[in-house]
Amino acid sequence: MDEQVGNRAEFTITEAQVIAGTREAMKRHFTRMPYSGILTATYVLVVALLAFLLDSRSLVPLLAAAVIAPPIAYWLIMKFSVPWQARRHFRQAALLSDRSYVEWDSEGITLGGPKGQARLGWHDFYAWDRIAELVMLYQSEAMFNMIPVEAIGEVGADQIEGYLRASGVKWR
Template structure:
């Protein structure tokens, strides 16, 4: 929110300089650079994520997950695969999903709505803590 406020103030100052005919490149470039980050975060990134989701048809198919001693068994209509516990290095949880990380860029999402009950979610959370380690607390957003 602070970045947006600063960008708006800089844009107003730039508009004033342009209006008076005294604008320099620094006065034009600075506000545009500041405005880039909110535009990227709130406009470009959501658009890109929606586009990637639409392209990845396998994400639209139903799947099932079973907890096994060796790991998580994923099944879809096209096949199945085992995600060994040792391949997970961290996990997180939000109000709607469990996020299981194999790397910073490769992860699996398990929606909480797929669990039969809150007790099943608690059991899954306990299993993750035992097999992978304690929950990785999300960093606070600036």
């Protein structure tokens, strides 16, 4: 059971939350520049090159496949590969299943658990995001901490977001 007292909350991250957070991080990663621009440009160049090299009769099935393949590949990655990797990561990282706590004030946030704690100023974060069930605090593009909204409540989530915005931390 998650517990909140003032600006302190205790919680245990679940496998489902790790999957949701990882899926959101990967979705943002795939759709932001320069990654999405590089992928799109490469894709357009390959299709244009194939269209140039092939005659018009064989072009229709190729273009149909070219239009259908990327969304299907993206869906397969997000539906199967990302959850599989997140589950694997959750099961390998014993600390993720330990009871954790978070404390916050206008200066920063303390994240801790049975093995230790870290105090970070709001300005130490690279970015932040909020999905339905998690506040995600990014220390870099790839590394983030997850705080369940269920544990800190809507008021706590709004406070944390306010401190991050006031510190100029970008929203993903």
